[in-house]
Amino acid sequence: MRKEAARLDASDTLRECRALFEIADDVAYFDGNSLGALPKAAPARIAEVVQSEWGQRLISSWNDADGEGAGWIDLPQRIGAKIAPLIGARRGEVIVADSVSINLFKLISAALAMRPGRKVVLSEPGNFPTDLYMVEGLEMQDLAERCLAERADIEAALDDNVALLMLTHVHYKTGEMFDMARLTKAAHDAGALVLWDLSHSVGAVPVDLNAVGADFAVGCGYKYLNGGPGAPAFAFVAERHQQALKQPLSGWMGHARPFDFTDDYEPAPGIDRLLCGTPQILSMSALEVGVDLMAGIGVDALVAKSRALSEFTREAMAQVVPELECVSPADPETRGSQLSWRHADAYALCQALIARRIIGDFRAPDVLRMGFAPAYVRYVDCARLVTELRDILDSGEWRKVEYAQRGAVT
Structure with a gap:
C-alpha cells in the first residue's frame, strides 16, 4: 500500500x-474540511494590509485601488466574483459577508417574504445545527414553521405549504451528497424556493448553481477555501431574484448610498443589498489569498x-x-x-x-x-x-x- x-x-x-x-x-x-491549512502567501498579505494599508495609508485605503487607496470597500464584491466560477455562478451573484449563520438568516427570511401564504422551511434531521437553529429563530418570531423529512421522503414532503427547501449539499457528518439538480427541480415544481449550504462543497466537489436553477446558496470561507479561522462566508442570490430580495438585516453597507447617511433605508441594487455591517478587512484579505490559490488550481x-x-x-x-x-x-x-x-x-x-x-x-x-x-x-x-x-x-x-x-x- x-x-x-x-x-x-x-x-x-x-x-x-x-x-x-x-x-x-x-x-x-x-481536517481541511473543518479548517483549511494556512497558505504561505497569507501572512505576508495580512502584514501588508496591517503595516502598509492600515498603518501608512490609514483611512484612504477604503477607496479605489487606483492611486493611493487599497480598495477595501470593494472586497466583498471582488472576492465574491472570484468564488462565483467555483460554484457555477455569474459575477454579481456572489458576495462575501458575515458568517454562514447570518447569511442563512438573511436568505431564509428573504425567501419566506417571497412566498406569502407559505411558512414552512423544509430540511432534514441531522442537517448541520446552525442551519436548523436559524429556522428555529424565525419560528420563535412566528415567521416560519420548521419541517424535517428524512432524505428518502423529502420530495414527498414538498407540498403547497413549503416556502423554502433548505439543504446542505454535502452532509457534514457522513459526506453524503444530495442530487442538487433533481431536488431543485422538485422544489420548483412544488412552488418552493431552494437554499443550498455549500460549506462542505466549494473547492472540493462540482457545483453548478445556475445550471440547476438554484435560487440561493451560502458557503464557508475557512474550509476548502483556506481563508483562516472564522473567515467570512459568502452568499449567492440568482440574478432573477435580486430585485425582489428583501433581507431583514438592513445595515448601512446594504444601503444604496451608505455615505449619504440618510435616516431611511433604501436597498442597494443587486447582490450588494445582502451586505450589512462594515466588511472585515483583515479576514477578507486572508480569504482572498485562499480563494486565489484554489481558483488557480482549478x-x-x-x-x-x-x-x-x-x-x-x-x-x-x-x-x-x-x-x-x-x-x-x-x-x-x-x-x-x-x-x-x-x-x-x-x-x-x-x-x-x-x-x-x-x-x-x-x-x-x-x-x-x-x-x-x-x-x-x-x-x-x-x-x-x-x-x-x-x-x-x-x-x-x-x-x-x-x-x-x-x-x-x-
Whole structure:
C-alpha cells in the first residue's frame, strides 16, 4: 500500500501544491474540511494590509485601488466574483459577508417574504445545527414553521405549504451528497424556493448553481477555501431574484448610498443589498489569498484528486481496518471530499491519531471523520492513516486516559 501511495504521489499533477501551504512534512492533515491549512502567501498579505494599508495609508485605503487607496470597500464584491466560477455562478451573484449563520438568516427570511401564504422551511434531521437553529429563530418570531423529512421522503414532503427547501449539499457528518439538480427541480415544481449550504462543497466537489436553477446558496470561507479561522462566508442570490430580495438585516453597507447617511433605508441594487455591517478587512484579505490559490488550481483538478484520494483510502481501510463501519457512500460521485467511520470510541481513536500527527476530527456521537483537501493531502498520508490506525487498535493505545478527555472543541 505504501509503495502504491508513493507511486501515485510521484505521478500526481498537484504534487507541488502542498508547498504552497504551511504544513510540516511529518503532518498528515485530514481536517481541511473543518479548517483549511494556512497558505504561505497569507501572512505576508495580512502584514501588508496591517503595516502598509492600515498603518501608512490609514483611512484612504477604503477607496479605489487606483492611486493611493487599497480598495477595501470593494472586497466583498471582488472576492465574491472570484468564488462565483467555483460554484457555477455569474459575477454579481456572489458576495462575501458575515458568517454562514447570518447569511442563512438573511436568505431564509428573504425567501419566506417571497412566498406569502407559505411558512414552512423544509430540511432534514441531522442537517448541520446552525442551519436548523436559524429556522428555529424565525419560528420563535412566528415567521416560519420548521419541517424535517428524512432524505428518502423529502420530495414527498414538498407540498403547497413549503416556502423554502433548505439543504446542505454535502452532509457534514457522513459526506453524503444530495442530487442538487433533481431536488431543485422538485422544489420548483412544488412552488418552493431552494437554499443550498455549500460549506462542505466549494473547492472540493462540482457545483453548478445556475445550471440547476438554484435560487440561493451560502458557503464557508475557512474550509476548502483556506481563508483562516472564522473567515467570512459568502452568499449567492440568482440574478432573477435580486430585485425582489428583501433581507431583514438592513445595515448601512446594504444601503444604496451608505455615505449619504440618510435616516431611511433604501436597498442597494443587486447582490450588494445582502451586505450589512462594515466588511472585515483583515479576514477578507486572508480569504482572498485562499480563494486565489484554489481558483488557480482549478475545480476539475481538485475534484479529480479528491475522489482518487478518498477511493484509495476507502478501499485500504476496508481491507486493513474492516471493523470500522464506513458511513459514507461507496460511490465517490455521491459523496463529498471526506470519509467517515463509526466506532464507539471514535473520539479516543481520533486523539490517538492526532498524537501521531495524523489530524482528523470527531463528530458526535461516534464518527471519526477524515477530509481530503486535494491541494495538500498526499497518498502517503492516506496510507499512513490506515497503517497507524491499525496499529493503534491492535496495541490498545487509544485506551489511554488522556485520549478520552474532551476539549471544548471536538
